Amino acid sequence: MSESPVRVAVLAVVRLYRDSLCSFLAETxxxxxxxxxxxxxxxxxxxxxxxxxxxxxxxxxxxRVQSIRRVLDAxxxxxxxxxxxxxxxxxxxxLARAGATGYVSDQASQRDLVLAVRAAAKDELYCSPRIAAAxxxxxxxxxxxxxxxxxxxLTDSLTAREDEVLELIRSGLSNQQxxxxxxxxxxxxxxxxxxxxxxxxxxxxxxxxxxxxxxxxMPESLAPRWD
Numbered sequence: 001m002s003e004s005p006v007r008v009a010v011l012a013v014v015r016l017y018r019d020s021l022c023s024f025l026a027e028t029x030x031x032x033x034x035x036x037x038x039x040x041x042x043x044x045x046x047x048x049x050x051x052x053x054x055x056x057x058x059x060x061x062x063x064r065v066q067s068i069r070r071v072l073d074a075x076x077x078x079x080x081x082x083x084x085x086x087x088x089x090x091x092x093x094x095l096a097r098a099g100a101t102g103y104v105s106d107q108a109s110q111r112d113l114v115l116a117v118r119a120a121a122k123d124e125l126y127c128s129p130r131i132a133a134a135x136x137x138x139x140x141x142x143x144x145x146x147x148x149x150x151x152x153x154l155t156d157s158l159t160a161r162e163d164e165v166l167e168l169i170r171s172g173l174s175n176q177q178x179x180x181x182x183x184x185x186x187x188x189x190x191x192x193x194x195x196x197x198x199x200x201x202x203x204x205x206x207x208x209x210x211x212x213x214x215x216x217x218m219p220e221s222l223a224p225r226w227d
Contacts, residue, residue: 006121009035009052011043011071012083013059021056021083028114039067041074048075054101054120056113058083068098072203079120079204083113089134092127096206102126123193123204124174132172135209157199165192169205 008031012018018036025033035050037043039059047055055078059067068080079101085091087105095103101120104113105128112126119126127135158166161182168178175193179186193205202208 003030005030005032006117007032007034007051007053008056008117009033009037009047009050009054010056011037011039011047011058011067012056013039017058021058024110024113031114031117041070044071044074048078052078054079054081054117056081056083056104056117057100061086065094065098068095068100072099076203079123081116081120087128087131089131092131092135096209099203099207101204101206122175123206125206125209135172158196162192162196162199165189166196166208169193169196169209 008025010018010021010025010033012021015038018038022033022036025031034052035047037047039057055071055075057064057067057071057080061084064082064085068082071078071080080099081102081104082095082100083104084106085095085103087107092103101123102116102125104116108116116126164182165178168181173181175186175189179189182189193208196202197204197208200208
């Protein structure tokens with residue numbers, strides 16, 4: 001049985017770019033374009049009625065974080081992928097803190113766009129190896145004293161297994177990779193991830209990743225293995 005297509009809405013300021021993006025998505029297998037409008041409050045409410053799985057958001061950088069929060073205030077369960085984001089670690093972290101599930105860089109290809117949408121629909125982050133390495137390096141280099149004040153109270157509520165899963169999310173592993181690493185069933189991993197998101201008050205894996213980055217160095221036993 002084939003998977004249901006990912007329902008995608010486009011919120012973009014520039015009409016010419018929005019039309020071009022919609023034309024591409026309409027011809028993409030596995031994607032169903034359900035709405036396309038400019039990024040205004042009225043449009044956000046209208047897009048919500050279309051019940052998309054993922055919203056592609058293309059707005060000027062100076063209002064990007066504010067726009068993400070406005071969308072999530074109106075449509076809490078949707079995944080947001082920001083479009084045209086510079087490939088910088090801080091820019092990606094700012095998006096995650098605002099609640100975005102993913103991003104498409106300003107140098108990305110159409111293939112990258114599709115992969116980012118499909119990853120977001122699964123609550124996973126598609127990013128370049130350079131950004132993945134930067135996020136991992138930041139996670140490993142942060143001293144214990146640099147973590148957020150609220151992080152210990154949140155992460156202390158996790159079970160030992162959930163703590164392991166969170167650390168593996170931080171190392172960049174997908175649910176399937178975590179299942180293989182811990183030798184547990186994939187549905188069990190998904191249940192752990194759901195519980196982690198609930199306990200950390202995170203909307204998605206990307207936001208949970210930021211919380212994990214802020215908690216300090218990763219245990220050596222759970223660091224990524226390259227063999």
